[in-house]
Amino acid sequence: MSTPFPTGRRPRIGIGGMSVRSATFSPHRTTYDDFRVTRGAELLARDAWTRPDGDLSGPVEWVPLVHAVAVPGGPVEPEAYRRLKGELVDRIRQIGPLDGLVHELHGAMGVVGLEDAEADLTEAVREALGPRALISAAMDPHGNVSRRLATALDLVTAHRPAAHSNAAHRPAAGQDAARTRERAARKLVERLAAGKGRPHLAWVQVPVLLPGERTSPRLEPARSLYGRPASIEELDGIVDAAVWAGWPWADEPRCKAAVVVTGDDPALAVEQARSLATEYWDLRHDFVFAAPAGDADECVEAAVASPARPFLISDTGDNPAAGGAGDLPYMLGRLLAHEDLAAGRVTALHAGITDPAAVAECFAAGVGAGVRLSVGGTHGPYEPYEPYEPYELAGEVVALREADEVGGDVAAVRRGGVTAVLVSRRKPFRSRADFGELDPRGYDLVVVKAGCPAPELSDLAADWRLALTPGAVDQNLRRLGHRRVERPLFPLDPHMPAPDLTPELL
Structure with missing residues (x-):
């Protein structure tokens, strides 16, 4: 040129x-x-x-x-x-x-x-x-x-x-x-x-x-x-x-x-x-979620009942790719609250909760060992939510991986039909390789802390849902408690009057 x-x-x-x-x-x-x-x-x-x-x-x-x-x-x-x-x-x-x-x-x-x-x-x-x-x-x-x-x-x-x-x-x-x-x-x-x-x-x-x-x-x-x-x-x-x-x-x-x-x-x-x-x-009322959405229990129930395998669920409220801390065990608790998952009749792979202390305990115990861990809450309380208690996870260490480029040391713990992937540093899971030796295609459900899944996971999934979970990047903005944004603002003020949209020349 x-x-x-x-x-x-x-x-x-x-x-x-x-x-x-x-x-x-x-x-x-x-x-x-x-x-x-x-x-x-x-x-x-x-x-x-x-x-x-x-x-x-x-x-x-x-x-x-x-x-x-x-x-x-x-x-x-x-x-x-x-x-x-x-x-x-x-x-x-x-x-x-x-x-x-x-x-x-x-x-x-x-x-x-x-x-x-x-x-x-x-x-x-x-x-x-x-x-x-x-x-x-x-x-x-x-x-x-x-x-x-x-x-x-x-x-x-x-x-x-x-x-x-x-x-x-x-x-x-x-x-x-x-x-x-x-x-x-x-x-x-x-x-x-x-x-x-x-x-x-x-x-x-x-x-x-x-x-x-x-x-x-x-x-x-x-x-x-x-x-x-x-x-x-x-x-x-x-x-x-x-x-x-x-x-x-x-x-x-x-x-x-x-x-x-x-x-x-x-x-x-x-x-x-x-x-x-x-x-x-x-168009403000016409924008829609990129997939069917619901609360955590609704998404888990739909995934368990569906014949589509693997069924992907996005844990959206704690998505590290949007700035979430990645340390909330909320979705893990909802998975294990389901009878079929807790009993192992249905399997799920959930990645990845940030907790370096829990990962270190898994490494000390070794693959095959039983562990009792207090998982989550690494970065402290979440405002304006009530602080979430760590999840008490008792299970078997099924995999260990050292020095992942993004996630640091990684451990997987299985309880019932649920395998929880724990990371020592915040890590979005976007590809098959991110799971290491754990093949997500071998599970009925795959849960990742994400919004819309990356292309490789999207291709892998037979079906998917957006779980509207709590966290720092909650899709339900009303739960976050914005105090300093200029109001009125849609959707916080759904019935606000039409604004003046005259552009300013700068």
Whole structure:
């Protein structure tokens, strides 16, 4: 690609950012060690378009800054945030003037004691860059876009459904992020090549806050709604369009759906932003869960009665991939409360409860030994729920695995027909390999702490249900007790009046 730039020189564009989704209701805390930090050549090697032979590396000098990403969890410890923010800002100041920045954010990062963390980070980045450089943000659609954040950006986009996605499959989150990052970069390069400054941003928030399991692009109406920005982008005078569902498992005023349309035609940007926002509002009652849903006992009963094997149940309220602590034994208790499972007439594999002390006891006992464990509650009490008591699990150690890359040491304990997988570190179970020697296909029921299952588990399951269990990422938002979100807000206020959805030009 050969792009003539009006300055007569190759523009210098930085790449960096900080990304994590934080469930602020979780007792877990995200530390510096939870982040994977990428710098230098490794950062440039991540994407084809920034490599030496990439099509954007001829016309652009890509400058690696620092990028930090963590597995979803509880709020980030302040010291970890300050350390990473400081490194990013210092690097910008050290490397000399930049023409632009590809800024990677999630939109749902929470920091203990700080409100609107992405806006705080972006304002610091803006101060270091100076007013002339363009910031192009790549974000997750389950994040939040406050007015404060949007004002600090020049371009912003979010993940879109892939053209080939269908009801059964969707790309992995990493693929979504990579495509969005590339789109943000190309929009920025096009802008600089045209010698244009900041476009108009038509921004509006929609007072709707729904979990991703109810706004999945696998299903209508979300599929069509999230597909619209690509067609809006094709209009003359429009640069980009994006929709965000907001982050329901945090308690901040910014938490709600949002629409941003960027363009050189301000009237058209406002018109299209209003249209998208209005459509979102009008569809608020039509969003549905990606699978039949019910409380834990309803899902267990349906799974036991079904001939479909294996039958998958998502323990949604304690999903570590959404920020849950992964240490609630609630679903284990409900499985063993069922007579057929307790007696072993039906089998279930339940993964994975975080409890390093219980795992250590299993390793000390060895495979084949009987153990009596107090399982769960590793990270402390859950507000606003009553603290859950650990589950007293007596059973046989049936498997041990050392040093799993994510979960650390792993132990499996069987009681009746239920095999509980315990991990020493929070771990989402997404694939057959995550279970080690335990083959989920050999069980009647498979229960994972998850929302919508990853593609491999979805393919493995003959049928599945979403269990609306309690926890820090409860699908029933009313149980969480939001106190600081702006009200009225659907579905917390189901009969609220229609809002003013007039976009603001920033």
